[in-house]
Structure formats: structure tokens, C-alpha cells
Amino acid sequence: MIFSKDRPFLLVGAGKMGGAMLSGWMAEGLDPSAIVVSDPKPGAEIRDILNTHGIRHVTEVPADLAPSIVLIAVKPQMMDVVLPAIAPAIRPDTLILSVAAGTPISRFQTAFGPVPVARAMPNTPAMVARGITAVFPNEGVTEAQKDTVGTLLSAVGKVVWLDNEDQIDMVTGVSGSGPAYVFWLAECLAEAGKAAGLPEALARELAEATVSGAGELMHQSPETPTVLRQNVTSPNGTTAAALEVLMAEDGLKPLMTKAVAAAVKRARELAG
Template sequence: MIFSKQRPFLLVGAGKMGGAMLSGWMAEGIDPSAIVVCDPGLSDEMDQLLTRHGIRHVTAVPDDLKAGIVLVAIKPQMMDTVLPGIKPAVLPDTLVMSVAAGTPVSKFLSVFGDVPVCRCMPNTPAMVKRGITAVYPTELVSEGQKEAVANLLSAVGKVVWLDGEDQIDLVTGVSGSGPAYVFYLAEALSKAGQDAGLPEEIAHELAVATVSGAGELLHQSGEHPSVLRQNVTSPNGTTAAALDVLMHDEGLQPVLTEAVAAAVKRARELAG
């Protein structure tokens, strides 16, 4: 790792995403004495986690703190206020990682100077160690730093590397926002069951178990989604009848394509 007690890992923001990643690192056995969390408003749960592991907590970055890695996990609208306060901790060889949507690499370079930056796009299944994070590294990120990033992020799920920063917005539309699409599918399936005549509680239970179970089957089997779909679709059966609707020219695919495009457009707007 490229951080230590002397050059700690500075986590700026321990909300849902930052907190989920920190929980994953503790489960992986990362030295808590090499981590400093900067957050003026910790939740009770996160405060307990820090206390349990003896992780140092500050509400503002001390002037004498010089970080090996800085992970920025705050909302994009907080950048102008928070980043200047982090600057004293960033040396020319400090790796800056960001998991904030809509904040380009250029923003960090304008504040910290010419330092190595990795822009990362995780998603919320990181909270259960089933996330996936796409990473765009700038040219100054060394092979050792890339290895450290991969080790850190793999504690909460899979890691993929991007060739260009422009791909981050595309990732946002697919996997960054994607969990919400799946949650909505469970909502919609439950509502469809109720409209068909099932009691609300039973329809909800069936929908949630079906969506989560199908996802786990997809994860464990390693099969392409189309193969699993075909495996459960008998010719002229009930599933085929339903798929005739979902796979129609005006069915799910064009709607989902439009939804991803809308998310990508908004991500680009946020980036300015």
C-alpha cells in the first residue's frame, strides 16, 4: 500500500458511499491507524465504526497531515467549499481519488496542482461488497498506485479500468444509476402483481425475492443474461407470452436506452 501511519489514507466524507467503502476496508484487515476520516457530521453508525476500530476522526484537515492517498467522497456541490481545506494534505506524490459524480479531473488539478488523480464511479451495492467501480487514472498515476487503487476498491466489489474520462458519464448511466433501475423493476413487478389480483404483501415479497434471486443466479452462474433468459422460456409458454410484451419494439429496451441516455446527459450537465 502507498499509505501509512506517517502518510495516512485520508477519507474525506464518510456518508453512505465513503462509509460503505470504509466498512469493506476494515473487513479486509487494512490497518486502521493508517486511516484518517474527515467529516464534520458523522452518523451514529459511522461514529461507532470509527470508535470500534480506533480510526482517527477530524472535522477539518490538520495542517501537519500529509496524506499518501486522499479519497474525496462528498457531494459535487460541496467541492468548492471542501477542497481548499484539503490542499495542505496533498503533496506532489499524493494520489487523489474521487467517487463524486459530475466532478472532472480538471477540478482537482485546479486546486491541488499537477498530482496523480483517479476518478472513480462506484455504485451502492458496494454496501454489501457486490459493487462495481469504474476507474479513470490520469497519466501521473503510477503502476504502484494503480495496484493500491485496485486492492482498495476490490474490497467492495469488482473494478474495471477506463481509457478516457469521457467514459465516466457513460458508466454513471449504466452502473452508477443502475441499481435504482433494478429497485424500480422490483417496485413495478410488485405493482403488476397487485393489479393482477395478488394481495400487496404477497406481491411485494414475490417481486423482491424474484429480482434479488435472479440477480444472484446471474452472478453465480457466470452465464450471459440472454442464456439464462432462454433457459427459463418455454416455447409458447407463459414466460414467452410476457417476453413478447417486454421485448416488443416499444418494450423495455428502448425505454431503458432512453433512461440511460437521460442519466448520461445529466451527468454531463453536472460536469459543466
């Protein structure tokens, strides 16, 4: 790790994503004395973590803090307030790690100067340590800093590295926003079960267990999703009948392509 009590790791924003990461780090045994959390109004769960582990909490970042690494986990619309507020504490070798959607590396370098920046796109399954985070580091990020970023982010799931910053918007459309697509699938499947005649509560229970169970099977199996789908599908059976609808020319695939494209377009708009 590249941070210590004297050059701490600063977490700016302890909301759902920042809080999930903080929980993951504590579970991994990170030294709480080397962590500082900046959040004006941390929730009850975060306050419990801070108190349990004795993690330092500040509402304003002191100019003499000199963090070795700063994780910025606030909403993009808060950047105009947050970045100037923490700028006095940033040193030339401070690594900025951002998980804020729609905020390019150039924004941080405008605020802090030519510091090393790693831009990351996690997703909400990080809250149960099953997320996936894509990261793009700029040329100023050292190998030691990359190792630290990988260790920190792997506490909440898988980590993949990107070749260029433009890929962040594409990742946003697939995995960043993707959990919402899966949740909507569960909602739609439950509604379809209800329309078929099942009681609403039973249809919802079946749909939620099916979606989460299929995801876990895909996670644990060495087979591809294509093979897993084929394994479930008997010729001329019930699954095949349903897939004829979902795999039609106007079925799920073109709809999903349009949905991801819309998310990517919006991510690019937010980035300016």
C-alpha cells in the same frame, strides 16, 4: 499499500458510500492507524466503526497531515467548500481518488496542482460488498498507486479500468445509476402482481425475492443473461407471452436506452 501511519490514507466524507468503503476496508484487515477520516458529522454507524477500530477522526484536515492518498467521497455541490479546506494538506505526490459524480479530473488539478488523480464511479451495491467500480487514472498515477486503488476498491466489489475519462459519464448511466432502475423494476413488478389480484404484501415479497434471486443467479452462473433468459422461456409458455410485450419494438429495450441516455446527458451537464 502506498500509505502508512506517517503518510496516511485520508477519507473525506463518511456518508453512505464512504462508510460502505470504510466497513469493507476494516473487514479486509487494513491498518486502522494508517487511516484518517474527515467528516463534520459522522453517523452513528460510522462513529461505531471509528471507535471500535481506533481510527483517527478530524472535523478539519490539518495542513501537516501530508496524506499519501485522499479518497474524496462528498457530494459534488460540496466541492467548493471541501477542496480549498483540504488543499494545504495535499503534497505533490498525494494521490487523489474521487468517487464524486460529475466532478472531472481537471477540477482537482485546479484545486491541488498537477497531482495524480484517479476518478472512480462506484454504485450502491458496494454497501453489501457487491458493487462494481469503474476507474480512470490520469497520466500521473503510478503503477503502485493503481495497485493500491484496485485493492481499496475491490473491498466493496469488482473493479474495472477505463480507457478515457469520457467513459465515466457512460458508466454513470449504466452502473452508477443502474441500481435505481432495478429497484424500480421490483416496484413495478410488485404493482403488476397487485393489479393481477395478489395481496399487496405478497406481491411485494415475490417481486423483491425474484429480482434479488435473479441477480444472484446471474452473478453465480457462467452463462450470459441472454442464455439465462432463454433457459426460463418455454415455447408458447407464460414467460414467452410476457416477453412478447417486454421485447416488442416499443418495449423495455428502447425505454432503457432512453433512460441511460438521459442519465449520461445529465452526468455531462453536471461535469460542465
